[in-house]
Amino acid sequence: MINYFLDIDAGVIDWSRAQFALTAIYHWLFVPLTLGLAVIMGIVETMYYRTGKPFWRRTARYWQKLFGVNFAMGVATGIILEFEFGTNWSNYSWFVGDIFGAPLAIEGIVAFFMESTFVAVMYFGWNKVSRGFHLASTWLTGIGATISAWWILVANAWMQYPVGCEFNADTVRNEMVSFFDVALSPFAVVKFCHTVISAWTIGAVFVVAVSCWYLLKKRETEMALKSIKIGAAVGLLASVLAAVTGDESAYQVAQKQPMKLAAMEALYNGGNDVSLTGVAWVNPLKQPDYLNEDEAPLRIAVPNMLSFLATRDFHGYVPGIQQLWNGYEKPDGTREPSFDEKIEGGKKAIAALAAYRKAKAEGNDAAATEASKVIDENFKYFGYGYIKDKAELVPFIPVNFWAFRIMVGLGCLFILFFAVVLFLVCRRDFSKHRYLHIAAIVLVPLAYIASESGWLVAEFGRQPWTIQDMLPVSASVSNVSSGSVALTFFLFLLLFTTMLAVEINILLKQIKKGPEGD
Numbered sequence: 001m002i003n004y005f006l007d008i009d010a011g012v013i014d015w016s017r018a019q020f021a022l023t024a025i026y027h028w029l030f031v032p033l034t035l036g037l038a039v040i041m042g043i044v045e046t047m048y049y050r051t052g053k054p055f056w057r058r059t060a061r062y063w064q065k066l067f068g069v070n071f072a073m074g075v076a077t078g079i080i081l082e083f084e085f086g087t088n089w090s091n092y093s094w095f096v097g098d099i100f101g102a103p104l105a106i107e108g109i110v111a112f113f114m115e116s117t118f119v120a121v122m123y124f125g126w127n128k129v130s131r132g133f134h135l136a137s138t139w140l141t142g143i144g145a146t147i148s149a150w151w152i153l154v155a156n157a158w159m160q161y162p163v164g165c166e167f168n169a170d171t172v173r174n175e176m177v178s179f180f181d182v183a184l185s186p187f188a189v190v191k192f193c194h195t196v197i198s199a200w201t202i203g204a205v206f207v208v209a210v211s212c213w214y215l216l217k218k219r220e221t222e223m224a225l226k227s228i229k230i231g232a233a234v235g236l237l238a239s240v241l242a243a244v245t246g247d248e249s250a251y252q253v254a255q256k257q258p259m260k261l262a263a264m265e266a267l268y269n270g271g272n273d274v275s276l277t278g279v280a281w282v283n284p285l286k287q288p289d290y291l292n293e294d295e296a297p298l299r300i301a302v303p304n305m306l307s308f309l310a311t312r313d314f315h316g317y318v319p320g321i322q323q324l325w326n327g328y329e330k331p332d333g334t335r336e337p338s339f340d341e342k343i344e345g346g347k348k349a350i351a352a353l354a355a356y357r358k359a360k361a362e363g364n365d366a367a368a369t370e371a372s373k374v375i376d377e378n379f380k381y382f383g384y385g386y387i388k389d390k391a392e393l394v395p396f397i398p399v400n401f402w403a404f405r406i407m408v409g410l411g412c413l414f415i416l417f418f419a420v421v422l423f424l425v426c427r428r429d430f431s432k433h434r435y436l437h438i439a440a441i442v443l444v445p446l447a448y449i450a451s452e453s454g455w456l457v458a459e460f461g462r463q464p465w466t467i468q469d470m471l472p473v474s475a476s477v478s479n480v481s482s483g484s485v486a487l488t489f490f491l492f493l494l495l496f497t498t499m500l501a502v503e504i505n506i507l508l509k510q511i512k513k514g515p516e517g518d
Contacts, residue, residue, distance in 0.1 A: 011482030013474055016088040019489040021459075023081045025452060026496040030074030030503070032451055035149060035196055036203015036234075037067040038142025043230050049135045057126075059223050062515035063207070064122060064138070066507060071119065071145075073503045077496065082108075088485060092466050092476035099165050099176045100155055103183065107151035115144025149199075150192050157188035159467050160458070161256050167379055169356050169372060174470070190252055191458075194245035197238050198451055201414055204235030205440070205447040208421060210511055212437035220514055221431070229425045236418035242411060247309065253461075254310035254318065257468060259393065260461030262321045263400040265306060266296045270320030276305035279405070284398045290321045296401075321394055337381075339390045346385025349378035383465065386475045395463040403453040403460070410450035417443060 041063040048056035082104060085093050093100070121129060121137035129137070158164075164181030165174045176182060208231040211224035254261045261267070266282050267274065268290045280296035282288060288296065307316040317331045327338030337345070352374035359367035387393060417439070424430040462468060466476040 012477050012480060012485060015482050015485040015489055016477045017473060019088060019485055019492060020081075020084055022489060022492055022496065023077060023084060024455070024459075026500065027074065027077040027081050028452060028455060029448060029500060030070055030077060031149070032199035032202040032448075033070045033206055034067065034074050034145055035142070035199035036201070036206065037063060037070065038145055038203070039200055039234055040203055040207050040227075040231060041067055042139045042142050043234070044227070045135050045138050049131050052131075055222065058515050059227065060138075061126070062223070063227075065510060066210075068119070068123060069503060069506050069510065073499055076499065080492070088478050088480070089466070089476050090478040092471065094173065095471055095476075096162075096165075096174045096467060099158060099162075099174060099182060102176065102179065103151040103154040103158075107148050110147070115141050115148060118144060146196060149196055153192045153195055154183055154185075154188045156458075157185055157191045158182055159465075160191075160462060161185060161187040161252075162467050162470055167375070167382075169353055169375055170360070172353070172357075187252055187256070190245060190249050194242060194249050195454075197241045197245060198454065200238035201235055201242060201411075202447045202451055204231045204238060204418070205414070205443050207231035208235065208418075209440040209444045212440040213511065214514070215431055216434065216437050223515060225425060225430065228421065228430065232418050232422040232425060235414065236422055239411060239414040239418055243415070246408075246411070250309060251312070257461065258319050259321070259324055259395065260400070260457075261310060262319065262324065263395045263397045263461055264404045264457060266290075266397055266401045267306070267318065267320040268296075269294045269322050270318045271323075272307065272315050272317050273304050274306040274310075274316075274318040275301035275303050276309065277301045280401075282398050282401045284402055286398070287394075288397055290394065290397065291325065325390065325394075339384075339387075339393055342381045342384040343387055343390070345378040345381035346383060346387070348385075349375055349382045350385040352378070380469065383467070383470045383472050383475070386472050387464070388474075392464045392472075395461050399460045400457055403456040407450050407453040407457065410446055410453075414443070414447070414450075 041060055044056060044063060045060040047053075048060055085100075118137040118140040121134065122141050125134050125137060162174075163185050164176055164178035166177050167173075168175050182188075208228050211227040211231065214220040214224040250261070250264075253264075262270070265277050266280060266288065267277075268288070277296070278300045280299035280301075282296050304314040307318055308314045310316060310318045319328055319336070324336070325339055327336055327341065329335050352371045356368050356371035356375060359365075359371055384393075421430065421436060421440070424433060424436070430436070464472045464474070466473050
């Protein structure tokens with residue numbers, strides 16, 4: 001059973017990764033708009049509740065209609081994504097199912113049923129329930145979607161930083177020992193805040209863009225201007241908060257996933273007083289020679305800034321890829337082992353696990369106890385025992401480097417854009433700025449690019465790990481044929497592309513149709 005993981009066909013690994021990435025990318029096209037629009041439509045309906053004006057009721061129903069189209073598509077792709085853990089990643093599900101399954105189960109039982117219940121009241125209860133109850137249903141729909149995101153992100157954060165668990169050598173599984181450590185880990189809290197807040201930015205960009213389209217067409221001017229004011233205010237607040245939470249997220253990455261940080265910064269050779277790279281020439285199609293270069297060519301950097309962001313000390317020590325490869329002495333005097341040492345430790349843990357199970361089967365308690373000690377001493381390197389080539393431990397630097405800069409650069413652009421729009425709309429001077437109306441529409445795909453870039457950094461930077469330092473991708477996949485996974489990959493590609501085209505078509509038709517009369 002232990003050696004089985006080492007015999008998985010490489011084609012199965014590649015196709016399973018491709019299929020999961022495809023599903024996740026398409027799913028994330030729908031989710032952030034759901035979370036972002038939930039806030040906007042909640043604010044708009046609150047205005048109706050406070051004023052009683054039919055204008056706000058009509059505006060709220062319009063944004064809820066667009067929310068509903070997107071919500072349905074997000075649910076469909078999300079269900080498929082969760083099923084893939086059982087079909088393509090059964091070894092992973094077996095190894096950590098006791099931990100990973102808990103937040104997913106809570107998400108399905110509590111959050112999904114909550115949002116699906118109140119969304120029905122939100123759509124069909126306008127003339128059947130009181131204004132207060134309907135307003136509560138609208139907010140609870142958004143809160144339910146956000147709670148759903150919380151549990152999904154808890155599961156993902158645990159893969160980045162596994163806590164609250166212990167390895168059981170008798171079952172060869174990791175088992176949860178503290179639900180609260182899993183649910184409230186620092187990684188989970190920061191990842192949730194950063195991800196959801198960035199989704200609010202996408203919702204704000206969408207609302208401002210649609211409203212600007214109406215201004216360009218000289219239609220629904222009052223609704224457009226008031227929606228722009230709300231959208232720009234939400235967008236500016238969300239963009240600023242995304243920068244703050246992003247900084248904290250990067251700090252946690254520096255502490256717990258130093259290789260990801262090194263890939264994001266193309267930091268080949270680290271040390272003290274490390275500069276933050278603004279731009280550099282990193283070939284987007286080729287892994288650089290990180291062991292024989294001190295830094296990327298044509299590099300422009302801010303002195304000492306990476307040390308400060310990673311350690312909160314301008315002179316702090318930040319390891320580069322070369323230090324992580326060869327091992328290094330930490331500032332506290334302890335030594336970080338080299339890749340060779342970690343791989344050796346992982347092999348010892350795997351061999352000791354096999355010896356333990358054999359001793360238990362033979363009833364040799366003394367040998368089992370001795371093997372158990374070796375497992376405990378080396379389990380933190382368990383996953384390294386399945387690594388065949390040290391180069392696997394360095395993620396593909398170009399994707400991490402450029403995706404991170406796209407995300408940060410576009411985030412800064414959104415802050416500037418929302419600040420300008422909010423200033424002009426508050427001065428009642430926004431209608432005549434047609435170039436900003438066009439810019440708002442152009443920013444919609446850029447908002448999605450920024451959001452997807454963030455996920456590329458989070459997931460590519462963790463490679464080759466399914467669970468950081470514990471279980472590599474090569475030991476996580478199911479024992480299925482690569483042909484069957486490839487077939488479903490193209491079926492999903494066709495299905496998801498069709499769903500996306502259908503959603504865009506429906507949204508465009510509804511936008512062109514405009515708000516309906518009450």
